[in-house]
Amino acid sequence: MKGSLTKTVILLVGMYVFLKFILPLFTAPLPASLIFLYLALTLASAMIFYTMSGGSLDEFMGPIGRFLTGTGQTGIAGTARILVFVLFPLLVGWQTYTRLAPSDVPPAENRTIHPAPPGEFVGLSNPYERTQNNVMMGKGLYAAFCSPCHGANFDGKGPAAVGFNPPPANFSDPGTIAQLQESYLFWRIKKGGVGLPVEAMPWKSAMPRWEVELPDEWIWKIIMGEYDGAGQSPRTWEEEE
Amino acid sequence: MGYQKIFSVALGLIFTVTGAGAPCVFASDPPPEDGGGSVAVRLHLTDGPVPSGDPNAAVWDTIQPAEFKLAPQVHWPDRIQEVTVKSVKVRGMHNGQDLAMLLEYADPSEDAADAAAIEFMVGDKMAHFAHGQEMLQVEGGPVNIWYWKKEDGKGTDMSAKGFKTIRAQDNQNVSATGAWQEGTWRVVFSRPLQTGDDHDVQVTPGEWRNVAFAFWDGEIVDGAVKEQGSQKAVSSWWYFRAEPPPDNSIYGYVVLGIALAAGFEFFLLRRIRRGNE
Numbered sequence: 001m002k003g004s005l006t007k008t009v010i011l012l013v014g015m016y017v018f019l020k021f022i023l024p025l026f027t028a029p030l031p032a033s034l035i036f037l038y039l040a041l042t043l044a045s046a047m048i049f050y051t052m053s054g055g056s057l058d059e060f061m062g063p064i065g066r067f068l069t070g071t072g073q074t075g076i077a078g079t080a081r082i083l084v085f086v087l088f089p090l091l092v093g094w095q096t097y098t099r100l101a102p103s104d105v106p107p108a109e110n111r112t113i114h115p116a117p118p119g120e121f122v123g124l125s126n127p128y129e130r131t132q133n134n135v136m137m138g139k140g141l142y143a144a145f146c147s148p149c150h151g152a153n154f155d156g157k158g159p160a161a162v163g164f165n166p167p168p169a170n171f172s173d174p175g176t177i178a179q180l181q182e183s184y185l186f187w188r189i190k191k192g193g194v195g196l197p198v199e200a201m202p203w204k205s206a207m208p209r210w211e212v213e214l215p216d217e218w219i220w221k222i223i224m225g226e227y228d229g230a231g232q233s234p235r236t237w238e239e240e241e
Numbered sequence: 242m243g244y245q246k247i248f249s250v251a252l253g254l255i256f257t258v259t260g261a262g263a264p265c266v267f268a269s270d271p272p273p274e275d276g277g278g279s280v281a282v283r284l285h286l287t288d289g290p291v292p293s294g295d296p297n298a299a300v301w302d303t304i305q306p307a308e309f310k311l312a313p314q315v316h317w318p319d320r321i322q323e324v325t326v327k328s329v330k331v332r333g334m335h336n337g338q339d340l341a342m343l344l345e346y347a348d349p350s351e352d353a354a355d356a357a358a359i360e361f362m363v364g365d366k367m368a369h370f371a372h373g374q375e376m377l378q379v380e381g382g383p384v385n386i387w388y389w390k391k392e393d394g395k396g397t398d399m400s401a402k403g404f405k406t407i408r409a410q411d412n413q414n415v416s417a418t419g420a421w422q423e424g425t426w427r428v429v430f431s432r433p434l435q436t437g438d439d440h441d442v443q444v445t446p447g448e449w450r451n452v453a454f455a456f457w458d459g460e461i462v463d464g465a466v467k468e469q470g471s472q473k474a475v476s477s478w479w480y481f482r483a484e485p486p487p488d489n490s491i492y493g494y495v496v497l498g499i500a501l502a503a504g505f506e507f508f509l510l511r512r513i514r515r516g517n518e
Contacts, residue, residue, distance in 0.1 A: 065513045065516075068509065068510060069513055069517065085506055088502055088506060089498075089499040089500075089503045089506070090499065091502075092498045092499060092501070093495045093496070093499040093502070095498070096498035097491065097495050100494060101491060102447070102488070104281070104482075105281075107449055148313075159322070160312045160313045160315050160322065161312070162310050162312060163310040163311045163312025163475070163476055164477055165477040165478075193316075194369060194374060194375065194376045194377055195377045196378065197379070198379045201367075202377075202379055203362075203381060204477055206316045206477070208315070209317075213318065
């Protein structure tokens with residue numbers, strides 16, 4: 001049983017075990033679609049290899065042909081062949097049904113969480129010095145205007161947060177404000193949800209357009225208070241270089 | 242439609258032959274982040290009349306509700322930090338002509354100023370959930386709001402595109418009835434699926450549309466109504482869809498798919514056998 005078909009099957013099983021169970025020990029688990037793509041590439045490579053000569057092609061396809069035609073089959077192999085012939089059309093029928101059956105799942109939404117800010121906000125720096133007083137003032141303003149949604153603990157879990165979709169940002173998460181520059185926060189606070197571009201679904205965000213209620217000075221100080229309270233630092237140009 | 246279905250049969254065949262159906266077998270991608278609660282309301286298709294005007298009709302209890310959490314309105318002034326209505330259960334029905342939606346929510350007291358509203362986007366343009374207010378980088382559309390207030394005793398069909406633009410429409414198509422019992426409001430809104438009015442949401446069975454909700458607790462506290470105007474409980478945009486009529490032609494295409502696959506097997510076998518000879 002050392003035919004090329006057997007080798008290919010062993011290769012595919014080995015590849016699957018490696019991608020599915022061994023690789024995640026060292027890195028993030030691969031999505032199923034990517035595992036499938038890698039297995040398809042492996043199979044395609046094997047097919048190319050075995051179709052390079054007539055001999056190797058016969059060796060590869062021989063067992064498949066013998067199985068399908070039922071040559072010399074008895075017992076379990078014969079039953080398996082009948083099962084394959086019955087199950088294959090049923091599988092096609094199932095695929096057709098799942099593609100056509102009405103779905104109760106709403107359209108998928110691909111929301112860009114951190115879209116690019118308009119040009120005039122890029123590269124702005126906080127004009128206020130990071131003094132104890134400024135940070136304290138920022139935290140006070142944060143408590144008054146931002147904490148109902150973003151939470152007194154800067155974790156996005158304020159009393160008003162529960163009903164909103166998308167939920168308010170969790171500033172203590174290293175994936176939010178720690179990844180952004182102060183100028184980005186200035187844009188988001190000033191223009192609010194309605195200032196977002198189309199890919200960020202501005203029609204869903206409950207973030208107020210604070211420029212109509214708060215002076216810029218307060219917004220810059222709120223940003224200071226947010227970073228300090230959440231224990232994060234803004235991303236800077238120096239770090240990117 | 243016929244071509245699309247034949248294409249689906251062909252795809253089913255191709256996917257199966259090439260093994261592209263295998264992701265089903267390997268499906269292990271993490272599920273989407275749990276947002277809690279429902280994401281969509283299904284308007285169940287019924288043969289008979291929809292129970293418009295009857296929030297306590299027995300048929301409502303045969304429908305599994307969608308449930309949406311609500312937040313105090315903090316998006317624009319005047320804000321409110323604490324609201325009475327924390328979540329709403331929504332059930333829906335339609336019969337191809339008319340639709341009815343039942344909103345069920347907890348409110349400890351029955352008050353004249355208690356109110357509920359359902360909001361829809363109108364047409365194809367996306368509208369901001371706060372009364373279709375202006376968006377800075379996207380041209381938004383208007384919203385259609387169905388409003389009910391206990392003391393009015395009826396539904397009002399309204400339009401808005403931006404703050405302070407809300408107004409009752411000239412053409413009123415919405416009816417609404419509320420019933421309060423033991424701390425729970427059940428309010429049923431009804432309307433024809435299609436109205437022919439450009440200011441209204443038009444509901445086509447099978448088509449997904451956006452929907453949002455708002456509630457006011459009209460209790461009198463210290464001589465003033467507790468929640469009114471922009472001080473209310475709100476939801477974000479969610480989805481709803483009027484269930485399409487059953488399409489039995491699907492089964493015909495499934496049979497066609499099975500027959501094609503069996504034919505494929507037959508010709509494959511014949512070819513291999515001829516090759517062997």
